[in-house]
Amino acid sequence: MATVFTKIINGELPGRIVHSDDRVAAFLTIAPLNAGHTLVVPRAEVDEWTDLDPEVWSHAMTVAHTVGRALKRAFDAPRVGLIVAGFEVPHAHIHVFPAWSMSDFDFAKVQHDVPAADLDAAHQKLLTALR
Template identity: 65%
Template sequence: MTTVFTRIIAGELPGRFVHRDDEVVAFLSIAPLTTGHTLVVPVAEVDDWTTLDPALWGRVMSVAARVGAAVRTAFDVPRAGLVIAGFEVPHAHVHVFPARDMTDFDFRNVRHDVPATELADAQQKIVKALGA
């Protein structure tokens, strides 16, 4: 069955992309831990990150590192959080987000009511930081 991420990648569902290439995409989470929370996702529909081809896993982590540096710059935070959970969507992905302290890692604090204008602003800031 096609995942929601596959549908976003294909353009069937909206996504606020900050990175896209043939192997890996990165788009904002609609349920962010913090403003700027980005999901780094392989284009290939693979359920579990431990079964990804090592070269593709390396590409995912390379993009995650670039996005992490960009969210640190864009949101002026001391760290970029990185979490691999994998329970929400059966499509391997990495969560990258601006982190001020360990409370920013608590998934009980995700926001489900983020205005589209806030997502658009976050997307613009990350894209700008990636281009810098």
């Protein structure tokens, strides 16, 4: 059965995609730590990042780097956080988000039920910064 991430990548579920190529896609999460929180997800449905093909992982990190630079500009953040956790969805992914302090890395503080308009605004802001 396809993961929720695969369904977003394939357009079966809605997603605010900011990057897509033949190896990875990047899209905003609906439960962000901060506005602009983006997931970089390999198309291959591999649960643990350590089991991914090293070339795919390297490419995912390159995309995360590009997204991170754009997040920093778009949200005027002093830092950009990067976390590989992988407990919430069994599909390897990289969390990339604007950060102002170490408390921004606390997944207990994710924002649930963010209004769609706020997610859309963050999506547009990031797309503009990626151009």
